[in-house]
Structures are given as C-alpha cells and as structure tokens.
Amino acid sequence: MIYIIIILLLILLAVVILSIRENQSLELESYDVVSSKLPEAFDGFKIIFLTDLHSNEFGFENERLHQLIDDAHPDVIVVGGDMIVGRPEEDLKITLEFMSKLSKKYRIYCGDGNHELRLSRMEEVYGVKYKEYVSRLKEAGVIHLSDEGAFLDNGIDAIRITGLDLEFEQYKKFKTTPIQVRQIIDKIGVPEEDFFQILLAHNPNGFKQYANWGADLVLSGHYHGGMVRIPKIGGVISPQFQLFPKYDSGKYTIGKSTMILSRGLGNHSIKIRLWNKPEVSLITLRKAEDEHGD
16 A cells, blocks of 8 residues: 555656646747738738736746747737736736836737736726736737727738637636627627738637637637647646637637637646646748639
C-alpha cells in the first residue's frame, strides 16, 4: 500500500512540475486566413492575436512576451479579452503596464471577455474597477470595442473589426447557450457587406451564429485549449466543464467564415496546463481570387 501512495505522490509531483513549466512556456502559432473579400492592400497583413492573459507574466514585465511579438513583426495587435481576473482584489497593474508598453509600438484593438464582463456588470462587488481599466486603456491609445466596431485601415484600404460583448448566460457552467443571430444584430447591427469583417467574440461556442451573422473571421479564446490536451484527441475540459468540447483550439471553418481559437496566455483559479502551451497567434490575411477570377 505504501508503494502505491508513493507512486501516486510522484505522479502528482510530476504533474505539478510539468504544469508549472507549461504555464511559463510560450508558443507562436501561425495561421493563414484566405478570403476573396480582402482588399488587395491587405494581402499579407499580419495580426497578432492575444487573449486570456489573466495578469500572467512571462519574464520581468512580460519581456519574453514582448520579444515574441516584436519578432513576428505584426501590422496590428488584436486582444480578445480576459486579460485580467475578475476578482475584487485584482491588481490591474500587470496587464495595464503590458498593454501600455505594447501600444507605444503597435495599434491595438481590444475586446472584452467574461472577466471584464463580471467587473462591468457587478459594480456593487467590484466598484469602478472596469471603468478604471477601460479608461487606462484608452489613455494608452488602445481602441476598446464594447458592442461596437471600427475601421482597421492600413493607410490604403480598410476592413472592419467589431467587439461583441456576450452575456452571462453564454458563460454558464455545465451548460452551453450560444448567443443567437437576432441577439447579435440587436447588439451590433448587421455587418457591412462591402468590408471584410473581423468579429471579436470571446466564447467560441457560438461560431455557427457568428458565421450566420456575417463574420469573415472570428477571433475567440476562453477555453484555454481545454486545460489538458491529449495528443490526437484535443482538449479535455472547457471552463464551462464541457468534456472534450467541440472547439478547443486552432482553426475552424463554416462556409466562408473562419474562426481562430487561441489556447490563451494564462489561467486563473485552477492553473493547470498539460501538453498545452500558452499561445500567441500570428494570423496572416491572404487575398484570394473571387469565383469569377477578378
């Protein structure tokens, strides 16, 4: 019996050590997104997508994360939410300093996740922490998108980027309740057909609805890659306690819509990562010929 206990303790120790190492690792994942709707001027346009930092640090003042981004030479940074942790005692300093330093080099578009949602909708618990967070982002020059859109231009042409704020029901535990297309329209209207449309939607569960709304590219996070990843199977569990979720990480397509789902950069509460390194996503937009060959 004592040998079994020792073996189990050694396995537990190995898991803890591996998880600590994984949480401090960084991996650049590259994706190509091809669309005939892209303007010629955006062929080869590079987006760094960051999500779910949860106030994590990679080296002193996130220097390793900054270096990885710089080495990728992006044209723009897009942030998908949950960069902080929704707790009353949360110190915003790490994330705000990271974003402020990043904004001195790059244009940044930033959406919200469920942790920002918690802060914004529950001021009786969190006070004005969300307002402080958004105010500081804007002071740094970050373009914050809360149920609103903006043009993303490269000096020659433009595409659209919209941040969709999901509701608490889309984040319930043990239950998946994707937002419906009518709800999306009520929140952010209909997409402009003449423009390639990027949609920031933190929870990937609603990909079908996002595609039906008219998103050409959906950027999501929230699932942390499924926490533990099994080779050739994928993520084991989502933050809503779905086992082996349909979407865990990577690139997905429905019709002409593409979703890039990042494994994210941090964790909160249960800080376990196994075979699931934190991810910085590098997305390169590619202009495709349309069906008429124009």
